[in-house]
Amino acid sequence: MCAVFKERDAPLKRERVAVLAGGGELPVHFLKKAAEKNIEAVVIGIKGEENPAAIKLASRYHKVKFSSITKIIGLLKKEKINKLVFLGYIRHTEVLKPGNLSLDLRAMKVLLRAADLRTAPLMNEIIKELEGEGIRVLPTTYLMEGLLAPAGAAGRVRPKGRALKDAEFSFKMASELARADIGQTVVVKNGVVVAAEAQEGTDECIRRGAKIAGPGFVAAKAARPKQDLRYDVPVIGIKTIKLLKELKAAGVVVQAGKTFLLDREEAVKTADRSRLFILGR
Amino acid sequence: MCAVFKERDAPLKRERVAVLAGGGELPVHFLKKAAEKNIEAVVIGIKGEENPAAIKLASRYHKVKFSSITKIIGLLKKEKINKLVFLGYIRHTEVLKPGNLSLDLRAMKVLLRAADLRTAPLMNEIIKELEGEGIRVLPTTYLMEGLLAPAGAAGRVRPKGRALKDAEFSFKMASELARADIGQTVVVKNGVVVAAEAQEGTDECIRRGAKIAGPGFVAAKAARPKQDLRYDVPVIGIKTIKLLKELKAAGVVVQAGKTFLLDREEAVKTADRSRLFILGR
Incomplete structure (x- = not known):
């Protein structure tokens, strides 16, 4: 059978997924689950929320400012990954610090589109922007239903x-x-x-x-x-x-x-x- | 005219009102307004929230525990007052202290009738209980619209x-x-x-x-x-x-x-x- 032939001869293609990692233990739990299932996880860590355990478990680790939507999209394209999971918290307090609201044009556009800056309206706009680039945002529960x-x-x-x-x-x-x-x-x-x-x-x-x-x-x-x-x-x-x-x-x-x-x-x-x-x- | 005759000869009956006074400055502001309008104000002060300025301004001052609904009704009947204003706060934290929930039977009844212990359901039941005794609860804004x-x-x-x-x-x-x-x-x-x-x-x-x-x-x-x-x-x-x-x-x-x-x-x-x-x- 063709499928069997392919499986045998082609190099095994590991599933690849990116994690936009905020603070807390959730990214680490995810990375452990991914390792168990032989899924390759590239971590895009939010600056200021770096977790040494997550860095150690990641197949590759990039660091970005939470406001750099253009950079996040660029990294995903470079890594040729079209699946992203948001894990861990981003402290809103960071948004409130002067200087930290140095948004790129894309982030600015997203922000202006959001009805207000509460989590839901903001995240919905960010997800829309990513999906417009062909990046699918997976549920946080992906691989972690058991938790x-x-x-x-x-x-x-x-x-x-x-x-x-x-x-x-x-x-x-x-x-x-x-x-x-x-x-x-x-x-x-x-x-x-x-x-x-x-x-x-x-x-x-x-x-x-x-x-x-x-x-x-x-x-x-x-x-x-x-x-x-x-x-x-x-x-x-x-x-x-x-x-x-x-x-x-x-x-x-x-x-x-x-x-x-x-x-x-x-x-x-x-x-x-x-x-x-x-x-x- | 009959009305004029009455006004001249009958002793001037001052309007009388009772204040159930919690903490804060509101009871004091009310008592000042009442004095300006020559309205007699009897204060029923909540134990633990006594305000010296309110005591000084009251025509009479009684002290009760916030949970003594029977005593409050008794005082109003003794004072022959059928109008009551709730002013000032009662700290919910008081309700949480062990021993302070020594409710009288009437308070217990009111409490059981309330859907839960949030302010609105609780106050609605207390007001119902008082109105059942012919006591009208006036709006807090009575005499104080200007504030x-x-x-x-x-x-x-x-x-x-x-x-x-x-x-x-x-x-x-x-x-x-x-x-x-x-x-x-x-x-x-x-x-x-x-x-x-x-x-x-x-x-x-x-x-x-x-x-x-x-x-x-x-x-x-x-x-x-x-x-x-x-x-x-x-x-x-x-x-x-x-x-x-x-x-x-x-x-x-x-x-x-x-x-x-x-x-x-x-x-x-x-x-x-x-x-x-x-x-x-």
Whole structure:
């Protein structure tokens, strides 16, 4: 058969994909999965968010400013890669520093097209620009479906009574916040939202909430009601679970199937030992 | 004429009203207005939020725990007052302290009836309970319409360019936050919501936002899209304007006709001197 003949004689063509890598552990998790599947991953790292572990795992590593859309497209063409995954966060605070908004013409065009500078309108325009160049932006969950939080309790602890009510309510409020594209995280106790996240990050929001509410609070992290899986998928990992343990939280609620629960085994072990629930909703 | 005869001979009956007074300056402003109009104001002060200036201005002062609905109704009946104004804030954090949720049966009933413990569902149930006893809850703006923020620029500074865009966007985002009944305040810079308020209060939210965004940010404070004027009407005063000046804000946006702009003359003078806008939307 022709196909068999080809497979035998032609050099094996490895699948190739590019990663636009922001901060956090997500790019590293992806690169490990890619290595397992023998997929070649070229990393385009955002300046200021370089991760040594990602650099080590990448087949090639380029560094760009987050605002250099022309350069990103140029690199992908040079690498002859037409599949791109956005992974890791880009701190909006970077956008706010004077001098950092030195956009190239293309970035400027994208920016002007966006209704406003919230993540969703901005990312949609960036994706449009890339797809116009034949570059397909893959969902963040590509190769990583197994790392998404499951529905229900991830560990042995299940919320009950007041904690269960707070879990339901906090998830609803986190979804509202995400719908407005302001943030993903809220902290709730006794039916009161004590802290809502914008740009300070999950951990700082949780610290603030814990300070106001005291022990027994519930944190929730949610995706937008219509989350585009190609960017900004919520992430939670062992670092946050350890923080919740330290601050004596009752538990945490995340959106099942739309939130990465990284380092799951260790996270669940830590949560179980602290009588802390991890609930997928 | 009969009416004239009555006015001359019957003892002049002063209008009487009760104030359920939480923290902040609003009860004091109200009591001054009441004195100007020769209206007798009995103050029921929330324990932990006592304001010496309000105590001094009240015709009589009672102290209650915020959770003692039975006692509040009892006091109003004893005082023979059937008009009540809610003024000043009750910190939700109080609700979260163990031991403070020692509700009387009536408060318990109200609490169970509320869909959740956010301000709107809770206050609606409390108002229903009071009105069932023939007590009318007056709008917070009663006697104080003159203290509401006007539409347009309150001072000489008007937002332009990027600041105007941020003013529009921040007001929209603050309204979204208020719609979800999470908080009233956001801080925006360059189209990014850097901070959103929940229970930490306006000033702390502004400090956090300023730290992330740096000078030139815009703060916005909004009412709920369908604000019930009987409770939780947003307030801004000289203290916040001075903070905005210190942190080098571009300006502040408030909801015209639904936000109290207290100490207006001093606030506008301070804002004008700092090239800071106060915009009513």
